[in-house]
Amino acid sequence: MMALILISLLATGIITINYFSSQNKQYHSERLKRKEKTIISSLQYFFNDISLQENMDFVRKDFDYKIKELSDVNGLEINIFTLDGKILLSSELDHNNPTYYTYKIDSSFLNKLKISNKRQVKELDNNYISTYSYIKNKKDKNIAIINIPYNTSEYSDKNALNPFLLSLLEINILLFIGASIIAFLLSNYITKSLRVISEKLKLVEINKKNDAINWDSDDEIGALVKEYNKMINQLEESATKLAKSERESAWREMAKQVAHEIKNPLTPIKLSVQHLERSLKPDTPNFNERLNKFSKNIISQIDTLSAIASEFSEFASMPKLELKRADLIKLINSNIELFKDVDNFSINFNSNKLSQANIKCDKQQMQRVLNNLITNSIQSFTNNTNGDIIISLTEIKEKYLITISDNGSGIPDELKEKIFHPNFTTKSTGAGLGLAMVKQIIDFHNGTIYFKSSIEGTSFFIELPILLEKS
DSSP, X not given: OHHHXXXXXXXXXXXXXXXXXXXXXXXXXXXXXXXXXXXXXHHHHXXXXXXXXXXXXXXXXXHHHHHHHHHHHHTOOOEEEOTTSBEEEESSSOTTSTTGGXXXXXXXXXXXXXXXXXXXEEEOSSSEEEXXXXXXXXXXXXXXXXXXXXXXXXXXXXXXXXXXXXHHHHHHHHHHHHHHHHHHHHHHXXXXXHHHHHHHHHTOOTTSOOOOOOOOOOSHHHHHHHHHHXXXXXXXXXXXXXXXXXXXXXXXXXXXXXHHHXXXXXXXXXXXXXXXXXXXXXXXXXXXXXXXXXXXXXXXXXXXXXXXXXXXXXXXXXXXXXXXXXEHHHHHHHHHHHTTTOSSEEEEXXXXXXXXXXXXXXXXXXXXXXXXXXXXXXXXXXXXXXXXXXXXXXXXXXXXXXXXXXXXXXXXXXXXXXXXXXXXXXXXXXXXXXXXXXXXXXXXXXXXEEEEEETTEEEEEEEEEOOOTTO
C-alpha cells in the first residue's frame, strides 16, 4: 500500500515537471515570437525606403543607435546580417573589434533560410535558441536578415515551477504521513485479528473440544472466523465418527484375532477327546500312560488359552505405571542374567564407560521390554547358527540410546511395516502382541523405538529421556 502511494507521488511529480517544462517552453517560444514581431515591425518602418543597392555604411551609421534602442526596450540582443550572411549591425558586438566582421551565418543554415524564405529557429542547447528572419522593404523585397538570440535561463518562467513543487511536496508529505498512520492502524487491526485466528488454529486438535471464536463485526475477518467456526464443528463431527469407526474396526480386528488364537488350541483338544472316546478304555493296554499323556496335552492347550487371554487382557489395559528412579545399566545386567544358561548364543553388553544411566521408569515394564527384545533375537537364530547378541548403551544429547543387535535371519522387507502392529506375528504360536506392547510401554515412558534389519541381522534402538537431577 505504502509502495503504491510512493509510486503515485513520484509519478505525479514527474508528470508535473514535464507539464511545467512543456508549458514554459511554449511560453518562451510565444514570447520570443511577439518580441521578434515587434522588433521587425519597428525595423520594417525604417527600412522601407532602402534599396538593396544602397551603401551599407550609411545604413550602419544611421541605424546603429536605433538597433541598440530596440534592444534596450525589448531586453533582447539584436543582430542584423546582409543577405549573404555577413554581420551588419549588432546591439551587443563591438564594431571596433577586428573580429567583428568575421561573424557570419553558417552557410548550410543560410541556404536553408533562403530556400524556405521563412523564419528559422536554431536551438543551440536546452536554454539557448536563436531565430533568423528576413527584413523586407515596401516592395516586399528581402533587404537584410535579423537574428535574435534568446536565452530562456535569463528570464523568469511564466509558471514558477519551484514554488509549485514545494507546495506539492508539502501536500504529498502530509498525505503520506496520513496514509502511513491509516495503514499502520489498519494493518494492526488486520494482523491482530489474524493473529487471534492463527493462535486458535495452532491449538486445534482432533481429539479434543476446540473453542469457537467470537467476532461481532460482519466484515472479511468475520467471514473468515465464520468459516473457522464451521470448520471446527465439522472437525468435531468427523473426529467423533472417526473415533467410532476406529473403535468398531479395532473391536472387529480384535475379535477376529481372539477367535483365531482360541481356535488353534481348541482343535487339538477336540481331536484328543474324540480319539479318547474311540480308543481309550479302562482295559486298554497302557491305559494309565496314555491317560497321563492325554491329560498333559489337554493341560498344555488350556495353558495356551490362558496365556492368550492374559496377553490380550494386558494389551487392552496396561497397568498403571509406577515411575521410579532406575539405573539402566543394572536393569540390562539383570536381564542378561536370565539368559546366561541358554546354549547356542552369547550376549555381550557395552555401557561405553557409563557408570550410571538413571531414568524414570516402571522397572517391571522396562524389564518386560528387554526380555521381549532379547527373546525375539534368540528366536531369529536358525538351528545351525550360533547367535551373537550385542547390547550397547550410549548417551546422546538428553537421551540414553539402548541398541540390541543380533546376527539372526533378519526381518523380510514386506513385513517391516507390520512389526509393531498388535495382530502381527511371524511365529506359529502366540498372539503377536509382544512388540506392540513393547512399543506401547516405550511410548508411555516418552521414549522412541525403531529398528533396522537386513539378512545379516536386526538392531532395535530405544531412546529414553535422561533423568535430570532436579527430577
